[in-house]
Amino acid sequence: MEKHIVTELGFLTLFFSFLAFSNAAISNKIGINYGRLGNNLPSPYQSIELIKTIKAGHLKIYDANPEILKLLSGTKIHVSIMVTNEQISNIASNQTQANHWVRDNVLPYYPDTMIRFILVGNEVLSYNSDQDRQMWFNLVPAIKRIKKSLQAHNIQNIKVGTPLAMDVMETSFPPSNGRFRSDISKQVMTPLLQFLNRTNSFFFLDVYPYIAWSQDPTSNDLDFTLFRNEAQTYSDPRTGLIYTNLLDQMLDSVIFAMSKLGYDNVMLVISETGWPNSGDIDQPGANVFNAATYNRNLVRKMTVEPPIGTPARPGVVIPTFIFSLFDENQKGGPGTERHWGLLNPTEGPIYELDLIGKRPESDYLRLPKPVNNKPYRGKIWCVVAEGVSLTELGAALTFACGQGNGTCDALSPEKQCYEPLSVMAHANYAFSSYWAKYRSAGATCHFNGLAVQTTTDPSHGSCRFPSVSV
Ligand SMILES: *[C@@H]1O[C@H](CO)[C@@H](O)[C@H](O)[C@H]1NC(C)=O
Ligand SMILES: *[C@@H]1O[C@H](CO)[C@@H](O)[C@H](O)[C@H]1NC(C)=O
Ligand SMILES: *[C@@H]1O[C@H](CO)[C@@H](O)[C@H](O)[C@H]1NC(C)=O
Numbered sequence: 001m002e003k004h005i006v007t008e009l010g011f012l013t014l015f016f017s018f019l020a021f022s023n024a025a026i027s028n029k030i031g032i033n034y035g036r037l038g039n040n041l042p043s044p045y046q047s048i049e050l051i052k053t054i055k056a057g058h059l060k061i062y063d064a065n066p067e068i069l070k071l072l073s074g075t076k077i078h079v080s081i082m083v084t085n086e087q088i089s090n091i092a093s094n095q096t097q098a099n100h101w102v103r104d105n106v107l108p109y110y111p112d113t114m115i116r117f118i119l120v121g122n123e124v125l126s127y128n129s130d131q132d133r134q135m136w137f138n139l140v141p142a143i144k145r146i147k148k149s150l151q152a153h154n155i156q157n158i159k160v161g162t163p164l165a166m167d168v169m170e171t172s173f174p175p176s177n178g179r180f181r182s183d184i185s186k187q188v189m190t191p192l193l194q195f196l197n198r199t200n201s202f203f204f205l206d207v208y209p210y211i212a213w214s215q216d217p218t219s220n221d222l223d224f225t226l227f228r229n230e231a232q233t234y235s236d237p238r239t240g241l242i243y244t245n246l247l248d249q250m251l252d253s254v255i256f257a258m259s260k261l262g263y264d265n266v267m268l269v270i271s272e273t274g275w276p277n278s279g280d281i282d283q284p285g286a287n288v289f290n291a292a293t294y295n296r297n298l299v300r301k302m303t304v305e306p307p308i309g310t311p312a313r314p315g316v317v318i319p320t321f322i323f324s325l326f327d328e329n330q331k332g333g334p335g336t337e338r339h340w341g342l343l344n345p346t347e348g349p350i351y352e353l354d355l356i357g358k359r360p361e362s363d364y365l366r367l368p369k370p371v372n373n374k375p376y377r378g379k380i381w382c383v384v385a386e387g388v389s390l391t392e393l394g395a396a397l398t399f400a401c402g403q404g405n406g407t408c409d410a411l412s413p414e415k416q417c418y419e420p421l422s423v424m425a426h427a428n429y430a431f432s433s434y435w436a437k438y439r440s441a442g443a444t445c446h447f448n449g450l451a452v453q454t455t456t457d458p459s460h461g462s463c464r465f466p467s468v469s470v
Helices: 002-022 044-053 066-071 085-093 095-105 130-152 182-198 209-214 246-260 288-303 390-401 423-441
Strands: 031-034 058-061 078-083 115-120 159-161 163-165 169-171 202-206 267-273 320-322 379-384 451-454
Touching (some): 031 044, 058 115, 078 085, 085 095, 202 246, 379 423, 390 423
Parallel strands (some): 058 078, 163 202, 267 320
Antiparallel strands (some): 379 451
């Protein structure tokens, strides 16, 4: 008898979950982010053929590119498009602008192109100038106007939301302590959650356990971050919930934060997650082994039937988009920024990955051993990369020396680094000097691809190159 009741309850739960999800665009098919900040990328046509080959169920783009939306017509790929941050304030203030956006970017393609999500802005709450803060308060009004416009066309199938990064959190540890930042909690998060709850939309979260781990790679457990069985589990002291991986911890912290504002049932979508396949010398853990391990274990976790969910929300599907399709060589910042791809734009797959989640680990070719899971300790210099043209180098040299504070004093006539007098030699010195001076203020050793880090001291004669010690 008891057994019978249990079965019935199980059935009811299943039935209600089915009801809750049946009209939403929810599936446990893995999606992929298609970023296009590269000058060596395949054409949209070729890219979409690749996306079909890797069997991505969803595709997310960072705009509403007409060529891509046309090419996706008639495919079974669910599509997520984006209102750019620059468009938010106009749309927030004027319904006609929202109507025009929908008229121009949705109606020509929908429903032949299976647009499922419209994301308004990208990580809007992560920007923090006076002007950016104005955008925070325009965010929910813009979302509502886009929704209203869709409703005017009787389009119910497209959910509207906005992807946010983990920096919306004031605290995220232990997960039960999760709380949104006080500067956005009342004014942005509450109205956002109210909208998402009312319209059965999703909380879109960009969540990177890699970034959390990399803040302190010596103390943080890499196995826990990579979903490996060897990991030590963690028990939240307040709830007693047991965590086997960092991603669940981060997701649950957001679930607890929503709950504190009174929203217990808003569903999550992971709009971005992933792991860099390479990076700079001062960026441990960015390698093919970890990237493949993270993404394979992620896909398996998110596609398994019945769904696992998280400790705070067991059994719930979390639609997931991996970042990213391609390595993007025109992104600035540290080396990892240019190495989130599953594919190298010119050479193909960087590692094997089955987005369906069925392939057993033993079926994959062996991965190269990770070489940089422990932080490098020592000096690093920043020098000219191989194969760089002298014309480009001149401008970079001028820029570096223009930053003042004696960056290029040693290059003056009669100073110790004046000889040899060549753009190449002077740029080598200027890059190292600039980076050593300004790294703590956020400068990177990149110079649009002209510079690379090295552990080999480029000093010569009496010319000592400034270095960074890590
Ligand atoms: C709203 O936008 C439309 C279309 O650009 C424009 O014609 C109209 O004047 C705007 N209304 C307001 C109140 O700014
Ligand atoms: C969320 O939506 C549900 C279902 O529509 C509703 O019953 C509930 O009151 C809403 N929660 C809040 C906090 O508004
Ligand atoms: C010199 O360095 C200081 C501190 O890093 C910085 O605030 C200042 O802007 C620099 N000067 C110039 C001309 O860049």
